[in-house]
Amino acid sequence: GESVGLHLPTLSVQEGDNSIINCAYSNSASDYFIWYKQESGKGPQFIIDIRSNMDKRQGQRVTVLLNKTVKHLSLQIAATQPGDSAVYFCAENKYPGSNYQLIWGAGTKLIIKP
Amino acid sequence: NAGVMQNPRHLVRRRGQEARLRCSPMKGHSHVYWYRQLPEEGLKFMVYLQKENIIDESGMPKERFSAEFPKEGPSILRIQQVVRGDSAAYFCASSPMGQGTNNSPLHFGNGTRLTVT
Numbered sequence: 001g002e003s004v005g006l007h008l009p010t011l012s013v014q015e016g017d018n019s020i021i022n023c024a025y026s027n028s029a030s031d032y033f034i035w036y037k038q039e040s041g042k043g044p045q046f047i048i049d050i051r052s053n054m055d056k057r058q059g060q061r062v063t064v065l066l067n068k069t070v071k072h073l074s075l076q077i078a079a080t081q082p083g084d085s086a087v088y089f090c091a092e093n094k095y096p097g098s099n100y101q102l103i104w105g106a107g108t109k110l111i112i113k114p
Numbered sequence: 115n116a117g118v119m120q121n122p123r124h125l126v127r128r129r130g131q132e133a134r135l136r137c138s139p140m141k142g143h144s145h146v147y148w149y150r151q152l153p154e155e156g157l158k159f160m161v162y163l164q165k166e167n168i169i170d171e172s173g174m175p176k177e178r179f180s181a182e183f184p185k186e187g188p189s190i191l192r193i194q195q196v197v198r199g200d201s202a203a204y205f206c207a208s209s210p211m212g213q214g215t216n217n218s219p220l221h222f223g224n225g226t227r228l229t230v231t
Contacts, residue, residue, distance in 0.1 A: 034219055043225050106154065107155070
């Protein structure tokens with residue numbers, strides 16, 4: 001079946017350290033993957049996306065890695081800051097070529113320790 | 115979240131009442147998408163609309179739920195005869211053109227939190 005899951009429901013990281021949030025997916029047909037951040041009481045905020053023809057993509061302080069062989073996606077946040085505290089969702093597209101029908105994981109809560 | 119406006123932010127309805135949720139897309143955007151989120155879960159796609167047209171409603175429950183996006187005014191998600199299971203956060207996103215993976219990712223509003231008592 002199709003599923004996107006996260007290994008760790010909660011991740012605590014020391015401020016200034018790097019954070020790595022992992023995600024597994026099972027739909028081999030997916031060609032688009034995306035990470036969103038959601039703060040309490042707000043809508044999902046786009047962080048970074050990657051297409052299946054890439055293995056790595058970098059943004060500002062964030063890097064997404066895609067390993068299609070083992071169907072694994074990860075989000076790396078460099079020099080974690082208090083403002084990074086949120087729930088992070090990975091998602092994959094349900095159908096190739098579309099990016100609005102997304103299969104979302106349950107989310108990982110990132111906690112920043114001072 | 116910039117630009118997509120949803121109201122009300124919180125809505126309380128008793129069982130059997132109707133809920134109307136509004137979404138004003140970003141200026142110049144003619145495509146709207148509705149999603150539902152249960153606590154501690156990811157979003158689930160409900161419906162994709164273009165002005166005056168429903169493009170994809172494959173995620174909408176067959177009964178009690180409807181959506182529209184008129185030529186003028188906001189998009190409306192309507193839930194008739196609400197039940198406790200309808201309690202959730204409902205999010206809207208918009209885009210200037212139809213979505214494919216060559217287009218920019220969706221940007222969401224801050225949602226309407228519906229509570230059915």
